[in-house]
Amino acid sequence: MVDTTRRTMVxxxxxxxxxxxxxxxxxxxxxxTATAPRGGIEDPRSKYPKPPxxxxxxxxxxxxxxxxxxxxxxxTSYVGSGRLKxxxxxxxxxxxxxxxxxxIAFAREGADVAINYLPAEEEDAREVVALIRAxxxxxxxxxxxLRNPAFCRRLVAEAVNQLNGLDTVVSNAGHQKSTAxxxxxxxxxxxxxxxxxxxxxxxxxxxALPHLEPGSAIIATTSEQAYDPSxxxxxxxxxxxxxxxxxxxxxxxxxxxxxxxxxxxxxxIWTPLQVSGGASEGKVVTFGATAxxxxxxxxxELAGIYVRLAExxxxxxxxxxxxxxxxxxxx
Amino acid sequence: xxTIWKRGGWVAGALAVGFVTAAAAQAPTGTPIPPAAKDFxxxxxxxxxxxxxxxxxxxxxxxxxxxxxxxxxxIADHTRAQEAMTKAAIASGLPAPTLAMNSDEAHLVAALQxxxxxxxxxxxxxxxxxxHSQALAVEQSYASAGADGNLRQAxxxxxxxxxHHLEMAKTLADTRG
Numbered sequence: 001m002v003d004t005t006r007r008t009m010v011x012x013x014x015x016x017x018x019x020x021x022x023x024x025x026x027x028x029x030x031x032x033t034a035t036a037p038r039g040g041i042e043d044p045r046s047k048y049p050k051p052p053x054x055x056x057x058x059x060x061x062x063x064x065x066x067x068x069x070x071x072x073x074x075x076t077s078y079v080g081s082g083r084l085k086x087x088x089x090x091x092x093x094x095x096x097x098x099x100x101x102x103x104i105a106f107a108r109e110g111a112d113v114a115i116n117y118l119p120a121e122e123e124d125a126r127e128v129v130a131l132i133r134a135x136x137x138x139x140x141x142x143x144x145x146l147r148n149p150a151f152c153r154r155l156v157a158e159a160v161n162q163l164n165g166l167d168t169v170v171s172n173a174g175h176q177k178s179t180a181x182x183x184x185x186x187x188x189x190x191x192x193x194x195x196x197x198x199x200x201x202x203x204x205x206x207x208a209l210p211h212l213e214p215g216s217a218i219i220a221t222t223s224e225q226a227y228d229p230s231x232x233x234x235x236x237x238x239x240x241x242x243x244x245x246x247x248x249x250x251x252x253x254x255x256x257x258x259x260x261x262x263x264x265x266x267x268x269i270w271t272p273l274q275v276s277g278g279a280s281e282g283k284v285v286t287f288g289a290t291a292x293x294x295x296x297x298x299x300x301e302l303a304g305i306y307v308r309l310a311e312x313x314x315x316x317x318x319x320x321x322x323x324x325x326x327x328x329x330x331x
Numbered sequence: 332x333x334t335i336w337k338r339g340g341w342v343a344g345a346l347a348v349g350f351v352t353a354a355a356a357q358a359p360t361g362t363p364i365p366p367a368a369k370d371f372x373x374x375x376x377x378x379x380x381x382x383x384x385x386x387x388x389x390x391x392x393x394x395x396x397x398x399x400x401x402x403x404x405x406i407a408d409h410t411r412a413q414e415a416m417t418k419a420a421i422a423s424g425l426p427a428p429t430l431a432m433n434s435d436e437a438h439l440v441a442a443l444q445x446x447x448x449x450x451x452x453x454x455x456x457x458x459x460x461x462x463h464s465q466a467l468a469v470e471q472s473y474a475s476a477g478a479d480g481n482l483r484q485a486x487x488x489x490x491x492x493x494x495h496h497l498e499m500a501k502t503l504a505d506t507r508g
Contacts (some may be wrong), residue, residue, distance in 0.1 A: 052387045180447045231445035282388030282451075283444035289384045290437035290444075294430075328437070 048072065049270075050295040051286045060177075062276030064096040064124050071270045073101040074300035075131060080108030083311045087111035088163040090156065092146060092204065093173030095125040097271030098221055098264070101299035102170055102306035103128050107135035109307055114140035114159035116173065124272075138163060146173055147195035152203035156211070166211045168310050171201040171243075172221040176236040176278035190235050197239035201246070214258025217310045220247050222263040222321060224329025232280060244321055251319030260318035262309040267325030270296040292327030365472045368479035372420040375473075375489065376428035378466045379409035379416070381436035385462075388443045389455050398452050401459075401503055408496070412489055419485040436462075452507040459500035467493045 049069045056068055064071050073096075089106050093099035094115025106113050113132050117125045125141055132139035140162035144151040160166045175196035179185050205218060212218075222243040229237030247263040254261055268274075268288045275284055288296030305322045308314050323329070366374065386402035386409075393399055417427050432440065439458050446454055470493055474486035 051384070055391050178445075180445065180450065230441065232447075233445075280392060280444050280447060282390075282392035285391040286384050286387050286440065286444070289387075289432070290441045292431070292434075292437075 051289045058276045062272030072298040072300040083109040085110030089168035090114045090159040091170040092116040095121040099172040101303040105303035107132040112138035112163045146200035153207045156207035167216040170219045178232045193235045218261040227330035263321035265323040268296045365477045373428040379413040382409040419481040423481045456504035456507045463497040
């Protein structure tokens with residue numbers, strides 16, 4: 001199901017070879033080439049860093065570039081093969097975490113990519129823009145706060161304008177703040193989480209819909225939290241349950257229009273969200289220890305899922321949620 | 332919190348790992364039945380892994396000096412215990428036990444990760460009393476009647492440590508509870 005075999009360590013030289021292969025005409029793409037390494041097998045327990053991690057915290061929203069260890073978004077490993085050639089994608093939260101992994105993978109699969117992020121995340125975003133452009137496709141960085149409905153509508157308009165169309169929306173940006181007690185969640189905190197995680201996807205998808213032709217794909221990032229909430233994520237977890245749910249209602253609504261809607265449900269993934277207030281101090285240090293694989297997932301390990309849900313080969317998948325939970329959580 | 336007892340070292344636990352024999356059924360009430368060598372080594376190493384991970388959460392999350400001192404001791408002692416048990420297992424020709432928690436232990440850690448301040452100290456102390464009570468039962472049973480000599484010796488080394496930890500945990504629970 002998940003295309004993890006595509007993820008192999010490669011050198012920069014191999015990457016440019018792969019990029020060259022990608023630039024070839026579509027006919028050549030159907031023949032497998034040896035330019036991109038494939039297959040192999042690696043122990044999933046030891047493939048990436050394990051807890052304990054150094055105690056760390058960053059002011060919201062946090063930067064991937066300042067995390068220790070640095071998350072892997074597939075920067076040096078993801079090899080594309082033209083699966084999204086000619087596609088035009090908007091990814092919210094594309095500067096870090098799963099959104100960044102999706103942005104890198106989409107670009108290497110041949111899609112033009114617009115990424116949204118907060119102005120404070122510019123440093124991470126710049127790296128992503130450079131990686132997208134290095135793949136030989138168009139990058140459209142569009143910073144702004146998703147809590148503002150007018151900005152959400154402008155974001156879609158600008159993405160359509162800069163990419164000259166839109167056929168893939170990845171609603172991925174999320175706000176998560178660990179608070180032990182409901183008594184300590186202020187109205188403002190609650191509103192922040194709801195606006196970012198529930199209202200923004202509504203505003204963005206609604207604005208994008210007139211531009212989405214049959215064959216388009218909407219992908220939302222939900223979470224294991226939708227099914228098995230942590231006690232300190234009362235507000236965040238319910239937004240992820242809502243996301244899981246809207247994936248299913250919209251799939252029913254938009255199926256007849258030829259637009260697919262799917263979700264991705266990550267388990268504990270090593271992203272800035274966690275070290276900037278999303279997880280308790282102790283959870284950061286022992287992050288992923290509770291998963292049967294004994295470590296957190298890396299964003300790169302989800303890249304193939306986003307590609308799969310976006311690509312045309314996945315044409316019968318709609319209203320579904322694909323997971324990467326490390327053995328814990330659902331679906 | 333009750334989950335920890337689901338895999339207790341007593342008869343219920345023995346049932347779960349499939350050691351029930353006619354003889355076992357006749358054992359005096361309350362006498363733990365020692366598990367097979369491989370399962371004992373694995374259980375003991377997992378229990379220590381939970382202790383280490385829980386203590387790491389405590390060090391990141393608690394400001395209380397008695398809790399932190401306890402956690403430091405747990406990491407030091409259980410790392411040593413894990414090493415000794417692994418050595419014993421290898422000496423007996425068993426595979427080295429995996430340094431992982433079982434799912435009940437993972438749930439306990441997840442619960443710790445979700446609380447802070449005084450609530451954290453209270454939950455940690457309570458978990459420690461339960462976890463060490465359980466570990467003591469398992470280790471005592473193997474120390475007295477386990478089949479494998481190397482593991483029995485390791486268990487005999489663990490018992491006084493766990494007794495000491497249990498006493499400390501009880502004191503902690505009394506003061507933080």
